[in-house]
Amino acid sequence: xxxxxxxxxxxxxxxxxxxxxxxxxxxxxxxxxxxxxxxxxxxxxxxxxxxxxxxxxxxxxxxxxxxxxxxxxxxxxxxxxxxxxxxxxxxxxxxxxxxxxxxxxxxxxxxxxxxxxxxxxxxxxx
Amino acid sequence: xxxxxxxxxxxxxxxxxxxxxxxxxxxxxxxxxxxxxxxxxxxxxxxxxxxxxxxxxxxxxxxxxxxxxxxxxxxxxxxxxxxxxxxxxxxxxxxxxxxxxxxxxxxxxxxxxxxxxxxxxxxxxxxxxxxxxxxxxxxxxxxxxxxxxxxxxxxxxx
Numbered sequence: 001x002x003x004x005x006x007x008x009x010x011x012x013x014x015x016x017x018x019x020x021x022x023x024x025x026x027x028x029x030x031x032x033x034x035x036x037x038x039x040x041x042x043x044x045x046x047x048x049x050x051x052x053x054x055x056x057x058x059x060x061x062x063x064x065x066x067x068x069x070x071x072x073x074x075x076x077x078x079x080x081x082x083x084x085x086x087x088x089x090x091x092x093x094x095x096x097x098x099x100x101x102x103x104x105x106x107x108x109x110x111x112x113x114x115x116x117x118x119x120x121x122x123x124x125x126x
Numbered sequence: 127x128x129x130x131x132x133x134x135x136x137x138x139x140x141x142x143x144x145x146x147x148x149x150x151x152x153x154x155x156x157x158x159x160x161x162x163x164x165x166x167x168x169x170x171x172x173x174x175x176x177x178x179x180x181x182x183x184x185x186x187x188x189x190x191x192x193x194x195x196x197x198x199x200x201x202x203x204x205x206x207x208x209x210x211x212x213x214x215x216x217x218x219x220x221x222x223x224x225x226x227x228x229x230x231x232x233x234x235x236x237x238x239x240x241x242x243x244x245x246x247x248x249x250x251x252x253x254x255x256x257x258x259x260x261x262x263x264x265x266x267x268x269x270x271x272x273x274x275x276x277x278x279x280x281x282x283x284x
Contacts, residue, residue, distance in 0.1 A: 019170065022162040022198075053169055053187065055194035056254060084187035092191065092257035 003028045005035055010042040011112055012074075013105070016051050025061040032065055036074045043112035044069050047105055049080030059094040066099040075100060075115055079108040154212040159200045159229075168209045169193040172225060175211050179221050181283050189223060189281055192261040195254050196227035196277055204231020204274065214280065222263075222282040230274040237269050 003024070006013045012035055014028060032044055046065065051058070066076040077100040081089075089096070102108040155175070157168045172193040176186045193209065200207035207229030214222045234240045241255050255277070259265040264280040 019166045021166055052173070053190045053194050055191050055198065056257065057198060082187075084184045087184060088187050088191040088261065091188065091260045092195070093260065094257070 003031075005031060007035075007039050007041070010040075010116070011045060011109070012036065012039065012041045012043070013045045013047065015047040016049075018050060019052065020058070022057055022061075025058060029061055029065045029068065032076075033068045033072060036069050036072045041074050042116055044074050044076040045105065045108045045112070046076060046078050047080050047108075048078055048085075049082070049104075051085065052082070054081075054085050054089055056092060056094055059089060059092075059096060063096055063099055066096075070098075075112060077102050077108040077111055079103065079105050154210050157209045157211070158206075159197055159209055160206045162198075162201055165194055165197040165201065168197045168211075172209075172211055172223070175213065176223050176281075179213055179223060179283060181223070181281075185281065185283070188261045189225070192258045192279060192281075193225055193227075195258045195261075196225065196279070199254055199275075199277075200227060200229045200231070204229030207231065207274075216282060220282055220284075222280050224278065224280045225262075227277045228274065229276075233271040233273055233275055234267075234269040235271050237267055241267070 003014050003016050003020070006015070012032060014032060016028075020028070028046075032046075035041065036044065044065070046062065048054070048062075054062075062078060066078075069076045078096070079102045081101065100111060102111050155171065157164065157171060159165075159168065169190040173186045173190040176189045181189065193211075197209055200209075207227065210224075210226040210228070212224045212226070214224045216222055241259065255267070258277070258279060262279040262281050264278075266278045267275065269275040
């Protein structure tokens with residue numbers, strides 16, 4: 001099943017609703033990377049609250065999404081990882097290096113806003 | 127390809143009656159693995175069985191994740207195989223779940239190497255088997271080149 005992607009201002013929000021197959025995950029990755037360009041988005045939020053399993057493929061695909069969108073000028077934040085899922089990811093020995101994470105959608109949006117403000121006002125001495 | 131193997135027919139026979147919550151250790155359910163969509167099916171069945179055996183949400187997730195990795199190995203390396211899920215009873219009557227992942231694929235030439243972190247021949251993360259080992263309580267692998275691989279894991283409900 002396809003993951004709905006909502007455009008909110010300069011951000012894209014992908015909200016995973018159900019278990020995803022490998023093909024679904026790859027489709028989400030490609031759609032996000034394409035839409036970052038189409039909407040000139042500065043940030044991407046992937047809401048994984050409903051994801052009950054994150055195995056090595058899911059972790060790798062999320063990492064790819066973050067790295068690929070960054071190369072297109074948008075930061076990705078993962079929000080909503082369940083505590084059990086976090087434990088399984090750690091036990092599997094997987095890392096989400098270079099991927100931002102936040103507790104929930106609200107925190108994720110706040111993080112992206114902060115980042116955007118820092119880019120605008122973060123000049124030396126400013 | 128679309129033809130169902132006899133093995134798949136028994137997949138509907140759940141080992142546990144969810145209504146009575148009683149566990150019959152003799153029954154097993156088998157899931158035919160042929161495509162990546164079967165990875166989701168196998169891990170969801172595993173989670174259901176674990177839940178019905180009284181495993182908490184954390185263990186359910188660890189079991190489902192282990193099944194996901196084992197099933198993906200079948201799809202990646204052998205294209206097709208089977209996942210068998212079984213309720214088991216251990217010493218002192220403790221309950222557990224056994225997962226058997228079996229394929230008739232190419233087999234693993236060097237099992238010891240495959241169990242080391244960082245080893246992979248499919249361009250994956252190379253953490254599949256060591257990760258599964260960490261997620262479960264008991265881990266056993268038998269592999270013969272040209273004949274296939276069978277991985278058996280158990281997790282006990284504490």
